[in-house]
Amino acid sequence: MPHRRAVAVIGGLALAGSALAACSAEDARTSITVFAAASLAASFDDIAEGFEGEHADIDVEPIVYDGSSTLATQIAEGAAPDVFASADEANMTAVDEFTETPEIFAENTLVIAVPQGNPAGIETLADLPGATVVTCAAEVPCGSASVRLLDLAGVELEPASLEQNVTAVLTKVSTGDADAGLVYATDAAGDDTVEAIVPEHADEVVNRYPVAALSGSDSPDAASAFVDYVTGAEGQQVLADHGFGAP
Structure with a gap:
């Protein structure tokens, strides 16, 4: 009987260890929030999917789409996304105290x-x-x-x-x-x-689209990785497929 109890204890420890490992793996995952201009909805949904495919440890939360001025106002008033993509440079400039250096990634007419x-x-x-x-x-x-x-x-x-x-x-x-x-x-x-x-x-009349990581991001490496994906070959191909001009 003591032997059987020991086996039960060992089994229980193994299960607990597996559960802890699963929790640790879950805790190791990073999530980022992206604010993006409404005109980017279809392309950024595709970009987010591709980005997650290449970064298994990063989840992109459902992207918040709206007019760039509305999103910029929300950021200025305390909203804290990790990445902001604007449909013009003026609204990015309006929140430059909250962002890292923006990069132009697309054009539209x-x-x-x-x-x-x-x-x-x-x-x-x-x-x-x-x-x-x-x-x-x-x-x-x-x-x-x-x-x-x-x-x-x-x-x-x-x-x-x-x-x-x-x-x-x-x-x-x-x-x-x-x-x-x-x-x-x-x-x-x-x-x-x-x-x-x-x-x-x-x-x-050409709108130039900038994207930037937010300087106060809780996940700066993940935010920078997303910006790099948008401005890199994969993101640029998705944008071209959706009709955007290259910067």
């Missing part, structure tokens, strides 16, 4: 998005006044780009609504709530419910 079939007959920026048109608000990167584009074309426009991110603009166009909207080329290309019209001066 604007198109006129219209519902399939283009029922309002929009062909150029000059056709937008008088139609129901939505754009991003001026403080949002796609909104400031829209203002510059319209100014270059000499078009005065009173949008039916001003949205806080490009996804909201595209949604109003795709559902037929708007005759047209100014969105990024990459967003229109990824939505088969809309058609894209490349307007004049589009190549003169």
Whole structure:
């Protein structure tokens, strides 16, 4: 009987040791939080998947997507992501006291998005006044780009609504709530419910996307690794596949 009890004790210790080893392995894993511009949603979801495939010890939490100005405001007010990817340089500059050195990783331009079939007959920026048109608000990167584009074309426009991110603009166009909207080329290309019209001066209004690790990150090595992946060959291929221009 004592022998059988000893075996039971040894077995129990083995099980406990296995459990401790499993816990230690779990504890060794690192997770990072990424804030990214709404226009990056599809590409960054793919990038996160590829990154995790190459870094088995790092988990990317579900990425927080929104207008860059909204995300920058949240960071300034105390939100603590590990990585921030903005759709323009201005919003990255607004939080430069919280970030490491940003790197430009992509470029994007604007198109006129219209519902399939283009029922309002929009062909150029000059056709937008008088139609129901939505754009991003001026403080949002796609909104400031829209203002510059319209100014270059000499078009005065009173949008039916001003949205806080490009996804909201595209949604109003795709559902037929708007005759047209100014969105990024990459967003229109990824939505088969809309058609894209490349307007004049589009190549003169180019948004450059910076990414940076946050200086207060609890996982600085993992955050830097994610930035390196975005700016490296694998991340750049994913971005190109989604229609982004190279920096």
